[in-house]
Amino acid sequence: MASRPRRPVPVSRRERPAKPALSREAIVAAALAVIAEDGVERLTLRRLASVLDTGAASLYVYFESTDLLYAAVLDELLGRLDVQRGDEPWRERLVALLVSYIELLFVYPVLARTALVTRPSGAHSLDLWELMLSLLDEGGIVRRDAAWSADLLLQHATATAAEHGTRSREAGTAAEDLRIAEAIDGISQATHPHVAAAAAELLRGTPSERLAWGFEVLIDGVVSAARTRRATRPAQSNSSPPRASRPS
Amino acid sequence: MASRPRRPVPVSRRERPAKPALSREAIVAAALAVIAEDGVERLTLRRLASVLDTGAASLYVYFESTDLLYAAVLDELLGRLDVQRGDEPWRERLVALLVSYIELLFVYPVLARTALVTRPSGAHSLDLWELMLSLLDEGGIVRRDAAWSADLLLQHATATAAEHGTRSREAGTAAEDLRIAEAIDGISQATHPHVAAAAAELLRGTPSERLAWGFEVLIDGVVSAARTRRATRPAQSNSSPPRASRPS
């Protein structure tokens, strides 16, 4: 071991190229390495740039903002989603897909929070949407409802991951639980009878029980809404109204 | 919480006292002033401290973190929520309440994003929960479902405000729309037939149409789930399982 130099001095062929060429793919790959090494909270432009042996400014050639970078990283991670399911009914497969999605996001709450605002639009997100829409189609949900339903289900999953994932990871979880418990203790039976009565229920259930319940409720709602619409408005027009304007 | 009498300002020579005493109330009031003047994006500890003529460190005597401060500010804003409704049926009043809530949060997307992680637990949030639970009770939703349902409905509203409020306010909205339109244009009919077919539907509808649809679906789901549970598990135990453990 004495003969082995601690650090390979520059040779003609470097084993680890000091400076890989920049590209969207290389940046995303480096981001995954940073996440694996330091956790997703440490994924900043400066940290990422230092791994790539450059300055943060260089990354702006490939991504207009950190949010778009995060979206690309999440899209890459979505490629790891295990979506293959056998011949179960559509509803079970849909729930399984959503659970996989949320479990993935749970590990990266920062990405979940960004995804709420800047949705990934890469190839793997497209695959996810395709699968969700095909499952809803299998379930007999009409196309218009299917599009909005997929959006609703994904938003629910993303928001739950953003909320829950963060809290479970931070040191403040115990303090947060205490704060909520205190708030509940202070509830007056006289002024807030329903909250007082429901307090125990609010804290009840495991996260996965609540998650499963939430998905069932959403899917029930989607099925029920689709049924209602079919019954009351069978001749719904499919012509496109003008592009949606956003409320100020 | 009874309405506090307007603070009798001691008539001194100063029109604007240079240094009001610090307190949770004074800090929240100053935060509302900062928001009104500079917008909610400018609500930082440093900015807030400068309005209060002190250093940011002083605020830590009253709030452990910015998130808890934001939660207190949002709770105060929830006091402005117009919740009085006449004798409409529970469902209409519930939707109206949720729409009011979301319209409020729309204006303060930063607070909405924080509320997703650190829920306000002040007096006005308690009032909101009380009203929601009483409406669900009126709708015949059993207690356990009511608690989880209120949570689901509020999370949906908060997440929608966090997502949409931000986007409509930022300069990047047009760029974001363009990005999505481009992603949709690039969809292959061969590999993603359902997405291609649903693309138009995905962009359709005004925000308020989608919002209304979402609430209807959620409430349908809640009603449907409650009905199913009543039918299939009438003798559900109310004993408390051990405190929920969070998935790692």
Add this chain to the structure above:
DNA sequence: ACCTGAACACCGTTCAAGT
């Protein structure tokens, strides 16, 4: 066109030293 160092304009939080 791509890349860079340096600068710009900020952050939240902690802490020793006051009162």
Add this chain to the structure above:
DNA sequence: ACCTGAACACCGTTCAAGT
């Protein structure tokens, strides 16, 4: 206990000057 200035340890983004 409350308050403070200063420091600590960072941020994302822009821009002029390179190649």
